[in-house]
Amino acid sequence: MLELRPCCEHCAATLAPDSLEARICSFECTFCAACAEGLLGDVCPNCGGGFVPRPVRPARDWKGGNSLGTHPARTEPKHRPVDLAAHAGLVAALGGLPPEQR
Template sequence: MLEMRPDCESCGKDLPADKSGALICSFECTFCESCNDDRLRGSCPNCDGSLTVRPIRSADLLAKYPASTDRKYQC
C-alpha cells in the first residue's frame, strides 16, 4: 500500500492524499507538479527513477488507511 507522503520533498508544499498534484517514483519519493515542471523533468533526484502521477485516495479509504504524517522536506 502506498505511504501517501504529505509533502513535496523538494519544496515542502502540502500534498494531501485526497487531492491531485503529487508525483512519485517507485520508492515513493514524493514531489509536487511545480518542482517537477521547474527542475525535475520527470526524474527523481534521489534514485534517478521516473516520476509518475500519484493516485488519489478516497475519503472513505483514508479513514481506514490514513496517509503518512512523516514529512520528508528538509529545510
C-alpha cells in the same frame, strides 16, 4: 500500500491525500508537480527514475475497508531539498533517456 506523504520533498509544498499535484517515483519519493516536472525534469533525484501522478486513496469506504479512515496518509513530512548542482550531473549522465529505459 502507498504512504501518501504529506509534502513535496524539495519545496515542502503541502500535498493532501487527495492532491492531484502529487508526483511519485517507483520508490514513493514524493514531489509536487512543479518540482517534478519543471525543476527536476521528470528525473527523481534520489533514484534516477521518472515520476507519475500519485493515486488518490478513497476518503469513503466503498469496499472492504479500503479508505483513508482505515489506512490514513502519513503525517510526518519527509523534507530533503534537492542539491540542484548534483541533480544536473545526474540528468546529464542519463543523456535524455526516457524513464522506461533508465
